[in-house]
Amino acid sequence: MLFSVIATAPPRFGLRQRLSLWRTILATALGERLVYRGDFALGTLMRFLPIITQIFLWYAVFDSIGEAEGEDAASIGGFGFREIVAYYLLTMIARAFSSMPGLASGIAKEIREGEIKRYLIQPVDLIGFLLLTRIAHKLAYYAVATLPFALVFYLCRGYFVSGWPSPSIVIAFIGSLVMGFLIGFFLEAAIGMIGFWFLEVSSLLFVYMLFSFFLSGHMFPLSMLPPGIETFVNFLPFKYLAYFPAAVFLGKVPEDELPIEMAIEAAWLAFFIIVCRVAYARGVRRYSGFGG
Amino acid sequence: MTSVEPSYTKVFLTFARNSLVRDMTFRTNFALQCVSSIGWTAMNVGFYLILFQHTKTIGQDSGWDEPKFFLFIATTWFINSIVQAFFMPNAEEFSELIRTGGLDFALLKPIDTQFLVSFRRIDWSALSNFFAGMLIAAVSLYQLATREVDPMVPSALSLILYVIFLGCGVAMMYSLMICLSATSIWLGRNQTLYNFWFYITNFSRYPMEMYNRGWGTPMYGFFTFVIPVLLVVNVPARLIAKPISPRTNEEWMLIAWALVATVLSLLASRWVFRRALLSYRSASS
Secondary structure, three states: OHHHHHHHOOOOOOHHHHHHHHHHHHHHHHHHHHHOHHHHHHHHHHOOHHHHHHHHHHHHHHHHHOEOOOOOEOOEOOEOHHHHHHHHHHHHHHHHHHOOOOHHHHHHHHHHOOOOHHHHHOOOOHHHHHHHHHHHHHHHHHHHHHHHHHHHHHHOHHHOOOOOOOHHHHHHHHHHHHHHHHHHHHHHHHHHHHHHOOOOOHHHHHHHHHHHHHHOOOOOOHHHOOHHHHHHHHHOHHHHHOHHHHHHHOOOOOOOOHHHHHHHHHHHHHHHHHHHHHHHHHHHHHHHHHHO | OOOOOOOHHHHHHHHHHHHHHHHHHOHHHHHHHHHHHHHHHHHHHHHHHHHHHHOOEOOOOOOOEHHHHHHHHHHHHHHHHHHHHHHHHHHHHHHHHHHHOOHHHHHHOOOOHHHHHHHOOOOHHHHHHHHHHHHHHHHHHHHHHHOOOOOOOOOHHHHHHHHHHHHHHHHHHHHHHHHHHHHHHHHOOOOOHHHHHHHHHHHHHOOHHHHOOOOHHHHHHHHHHHOOHHHHHHHHHHHHHOOOOOOOHHHHHHHHHHHHHHHHHHHHHHHHHHHHHHHHHHHHO
């Protein structure tokens, strides 16, 4: 039904049609999510369970190098024990924004099975359509997940030693989350476009996921890496998927460096938008080469 | 009608061969799965290596220094890979059998139903992590044996005990998994089975004394005495790595409790499975 709405829309959407189209997509995505809201909220809560192990593991680590808590508590890579726990909680928010389950493999599948041609013969832009549905899904996700997230953060408020950061940091945090979402989207979409050249992208996708898990800071704060490696990893775009927003919130990015760091993130975002667009344009040309 | 007792070994070997044939039909997929689980292992090892860049031991005076902790990790990998190869695919299929009603056919077979649903499929690619574990264990044993301060070579006895308690660990994990998947008879379908499994076994991946403080103590007690997941890896790993020597009485008691817990959890899983089957019949008739 959703598709037919788009398909029958006139080639040039007026603002009103566009708004009503967005509303339809949003309403559908929200509806899908809310059917199993209880189950989903419980599942979201359970996802925090591994943090318990992390809390004890890091306490044991800090305990063995010095004081875990108190006046002269030890720190690793600029993180104290409590900050590490806060870090893990924050990366869960960041990952909720930047992870795109099934995006690249979905695009590759559409290419492989020839579904992609519907975007070629109809006035619908593939990337725009996918982005819109993702936004809708994320909004629906937060409509349900906010409550369990709020509960866990309330229970763990003691781990946020310095309390709420300044308003400018909060704005930067939100900005980094939104850009993290967009980087995650365009990066994965670009990988999906590789499907125009290689019909099977699952192995490539796997390598990407492995590296992104390790290098995004999902497992540990990147500042713990040995100096040489850390400098290199800081050049990569992965850190914006998890490490960077959390580091911003915890004040680990010096405030005078924050604008330039945000600018670099924006530059990465622009880069991936271009890569994604170019890959799509070239891929489509190539696709019609043997598909037509 | 004469009842013929089936040869369980033969049936098992047939299951194993069938699964291997199935895995080898899609060879690239098989290789990919092996690479993916080894890649995951490598990432974890990387994380612990980075951890030990900053600390000498996990926990003050716990004795879990780098090579000993890696022996612990290797033990985790041994047990997890066996569970994932032999029981994980079956537990998944069990839930599916209940949902689709296919369990009726399993019940009709002249063989123990628990055996049938537990061993039908083997995921051979999951065993790649067993080899990863062997590599980790070999490196850490070598490091322990050749280091200048306090070198350590495990005795033949501790090696034998290690293998025995590795088996106990696998048995405890198996029991837990059977209990969890049997719940799908009551719940219709157990979608969160995997998640729940992952979250529970997550606790078993680290030295148990780590949890024994503050609000972790009740949890420590619960996962040692009620659902004994903390014994699964900890007991064999302590036997071979000897984080604390000489051994304390407490440790010997822990080892004895592991034996008892293995027997108890196997019995419990048998009981839960049978109860579940009874509910299944009454539900479908």
